[in-house]
Amino acid sequence: MHYYSISNPNIQSSFREATLEGQPMGGGLYFPDQIPLWDSSFIQALPQLSKAEIGFRIMQPYVGGTLSDDVLFSIMEDVLSFDFPLKKINVNTWCLELFHGPTLAFKDLGARFLSRVMGHFATAGQRKIVVLVATSGDTGGAVADAFHGVEGTEVIILYPSGKVSPVQEKQLTTLGGNIHALEVLGDFDDCQRLVKQAFQDEKLKSGILLTSSNSINISRWLSQQVYYALALAQWPEDNAPVIAVPSGNFGNICAGLVAQQSGLPVKHFIAACNANNVFTNYLDTAIYQPKHAVATISNAMDVGNPSNFERILQLFNKDHGAVKKLVSSASISDADTEITISSMAKEQGYIMDPHTAVAYNALGKWRQKNGDHAGIILGTAHPVKFPDVVERVTGTPISIPEAVAGIMEKDKLSTTIKPDYQSLQEAIQHVKN
Numbered sequence: 306m307h308y309y310s311i312s313n314p315n316i317q318s319s320f321r322e323a324t325l326e327g328q329p330m331g332g333g334l335y336f337p338d339q340i341p342l343w344d345s346s347f348i349q350a351l352p353q354l355s356k357a358e359i360g361f362r363i364m365q366p367y368v369g370g371t372l373s374d375d376v377l378f379s380i381m382e383d384v385l386s387f388d389f390p391l392k393k394i395n396v397n398t399w400c401l402e403l404f405h406g407p408t409l410a411f412k413d414l415g416a417r418f419l420s421r422v423m424g425h426f427a428t429a430g431q432r433k434i435v436v437l438v439a440t441s442g443d444t445g446g447a448v449a450d451a452f453h454g455v456e457g458t459e460v461i462i463l464y465p466s467g468k469v470s471p472v473q474e475k476q477l478t479t480l481g482g483n484i485h486a487l488e489v490l491g492d493f494d495d496c497q498r499l500v501k502q503a504f505q506d507e508k509l510k511s512g513i514l515l516t517s518s519n520s521i522n523i524s525r526w527l528s529q530q531v532y533y534a535l536a537l538a539q540w541p542e543d544n545a546p547v548i549a550v551p552s553g554n555f556g557n558i559c560a561g562l563v564a565q566q567s568g569l570p571v572k573h574f575i576a577a578c579n580a581n582n583v584f585t586n587y588l589d590t591a592i593y594q595p596k597h598a599v600a601t602i603s604n605a606m607d608v609g610n611p612s613n614f615e616r617i618l619q620l621f622n623k624d625h626g627a628v629k630k631l632v633s634s635a636s637i638s639d640a641d642t643e644i645t646i647s648s649m650a651k652e653q654g655y656i657m658d659p660h661t662a663v664a665y666n667a668l669g670k671w672r673q674k675n676g677d678h679a680g681i682i683l684g685t686a687h688p689v690k691f692p693d694v695v696e697r698v699t700g701t702p703i704s705i706p707e708a709v710a711g712i713m714e715k716d717k718l719s720t721t722i723k724p725d726y727q728s729l730q731e732a733i734q735h736v737k738n
C-alpha cells in the first residue's frame with residue numbers, strides 16, 4: 306500500500322513516511338492507492354471478534370508491512386482499551402458512545418493510534434520526534450494524553466491564554482514529562498501562525514523530525530474506520546443501519562465512507578452539520594464554496610473549509626451524483642440543537658452533548674423524507690465537556706466522570722510566551738536539547 310498526494314500524484318510515500326510527514330511536500334493530502342475489500346467472513350464474524358482483532362484486521366493492509374503484525378496488534382490492544390458501547394436511546398435509534406476514552410472525546414482513538422505508531426517509528430529511527438500542535442481546545446487534550454510518556458517523542462502544544470475552558474486547560478497543562486504547554490498571549494490564529502512559521506524554518510528542523518498531529522494525518526484518519534466496525538459488531542437489527550455523523554473537518558465520516566467501500570453494510574450516511582453548512586450546500590448545488598467559520602454551541606464543528614472534503618471527492622471519483630446517493634447532509638441551528646438536548650433529556654432520560662444532538666436532529670430530518678429506518682448516531686463528546694449549554698438546557702447538573710474528576714486539583718504546568726516567533730524558537734530549542 307502506498308499513499309499519494311491528491312494534488313500531485315507523483316508524490317508517493319509509504320505508511321511510515323506519510324504518518325511521520327503528516328502532509329505531503331508542497332501541502333495537500335495523502336490518499337491510499339487502493340481501498341482494500343474486507344472478506345465477508347470478517348464482516349460476519351464482527352460480533353465475535355475482540356476490539357483489538359477488529360482494529361488489527363482493518364489497519365493491517367494500510368500499514369503495508371511498515372509495522373510487524375505483533376507490533377500492530379499490541380498497539381491496537383493498547384489504543385482500544387476502553388469501551389465503545391452502542392446504546393439504544395429510543396425505539397429505532399442507537400448512539401455509539403465514542404466518549405469513554407481518557408479525554409472524553411472521540412478524537413482519543415485516532416490520537417492514540419497516531420502516537421503509538423509514531424513512538425514506534427521514533428525508537429526505530431535516530432531522530433527525536435517533536436510534535437508541534439496549535440489547539441483551540443479539544444485536539445490539544447487528546448494529543449497531550451495520547452503522547453504522554455511515549456518514548457522518543459516530545460510534544461509542544463500552543464494554546465491561546467484565557468480562551469480554552471478550565472477542564473480543557475487542565476487536560477493540556479497537568480501531564481508534564483514529554484508534554485510541554487505554551488500559553489500564548491494571543492488568540493488561536495496567533496498559535497496557528499507560529500506553528501506554520503516553525504514548519505518552514507529549516508534551521509530549526511535540523512537534527513529533529515518536526516511533525517504535526519492534526520486530523521489530516523493518515524494514521525488518525527484511517528484508524529477511525531474501527532468505530533464503524535464496532536458499531537456493526539453490536540448492531541442488533543437485520544437491516545443495515547443509517548449512520549449520522551457530527552461533522553466538522555469530515556475526517557470521521559470520510560473514514561466511515563472508506564469502511565463502507567470496503568464492504569461494511571451501511572445503508573446511508575448523514576453528515577450532520579451546525580450552521581457551518583458548506584458540505585450541505587455542496588450536496589444541494591454541486592458547488593463547493595468555502596466560507597469563514599461561524600461560532601456555534603457545537604464548536605468542534607465550526608469549520609468553514611473542511612480539510613477532508615478533497616478526500617471525499619477522491620473516494621467518489623469527483624462524481625457529485627455518486628456522493629449524493631450514499632450521503633445526505635443537514636445543517637442544524639443552535640436553537641434546534643438545544644431543543645433536541647432538552648427533549649431527549651425529558652422524554653428518554655438521555656443526556657447528549659451539543660455535537661451528538663446535532664446528529665440526532667439531522668437523522669430525524671432525514672427520516673421525515675426517507676422513512677423510519679433504524680439508525681445510529683455517533684456520540685462524539687461526553688456532555689460534561691460542554692456543561693454550560695447542557696446544564697442550562699436540561700436544568701440539571703451533570704455528574705463528573707472519573708476520567709476528569711481528579712484533574713481540576715492538579716497543578717498547571719505551562720510556559721507563558723508572547724505571540725512572537727522568537728519566543729517559540731526558544732521553547733523548541735529548549736526541548737531539542
Ligand SMILES: *Cc1c(COP(=O)(O)O)cnc(C)c1O
Binds near residue numbers: 412443553554660
Ligand atoms: C472534532 C469533533 C467533531 C468533528 O469531527 P470531524 O472528523 O472533524 O468531522 C465532532 N464532534 C466533536 C465532539 C469533535 O471534537
